[in-house]
Amino acid sequence: MATSTIPKAYTRLLTLWPKDALRPNLPFTRAIEHRASIYGVKPLVPPTPANTSSKTPAPTPSPTRSTPPNPTLETAQLNALFSLLENRYTNKYPLSKDVLRPASNPEHYERLMEEIERAPGKTWWQAKLDEWKMKIRWS
Structure with a gap:
């Protein structure tokens, strides 16, 4: 992958990544944005006081790199992120129904x-x- 297509791939990845409903104040996209900032990719939603928590510290500026990033390694990182996004491993290694319904508590994962x-x-x-x-244990 050419160096010019890496920012486009990061931007596409950020737009496709699902929103985290359980932790909206700490989405995984922040880690992706931090990684992509080296290539000039701007955050999709700029941090504002409304969408940042007072409990979370402000991100520290990333140190400047003395060597340019390696496009081959970055392509591998992007491939790994896209494989997670596309559920490649779930499709490649499906779980049996017995794993999701253990004999000791068959409804556990459904309730979860x-x-x-x-x-x-x-x-x-x-x-x-x-x-x-x-x-409280109800008997």
């Missing part, structure tokens, strides 16, 4: 996925109530 889907819409109070409910 339901909880993950409900989590972004919960209020703080609902999350605390659910946490307390999980600590």
